[in-house]
Amino acid sequence: MSICPKNKNSKAHRDARRANWKMGAVNLVKCPKCGSLVMPHRVCKVCGSYNKREIIKVED
Numbered sequence: 001m002s003i004c005p006k007n008k009n010s011k012a013h014r015d016a017r018r019a020n021w022k023m024g025a026v027n028l029v030k031c032p033k034c035g036s037l038v039m040p041h042r043v044c045k046v047c048g049s050y051n052k053r054e055i056i057k058v059e060d
Contacts, residue, residue, distance in 0.1 A: 026039065027039065027040060031044040031046065031047065031049065032049075032052055033047050033049045033052060034046050034047040034049075043055050043056060045058075046058070
């Protein structure tokens with residue numbers, strides 16, 4: 001069985017629904033150890049720390 005709509009949606013109604021499908025801005029916070037911008041709850045790629053502890057060793 002295929003979908004059988006009861007009423008026709010206009011093109012404006014369809015396009016208004018699709019207009020809200022967009023990406024938001026990326027949220028960035030400062031790393032407490034080195035001060036670079038990172039995404040929250042992730043290991044810093046510059047210094048390798050998370051929650052003020054060194055998680056991975058980063059080579060200079």
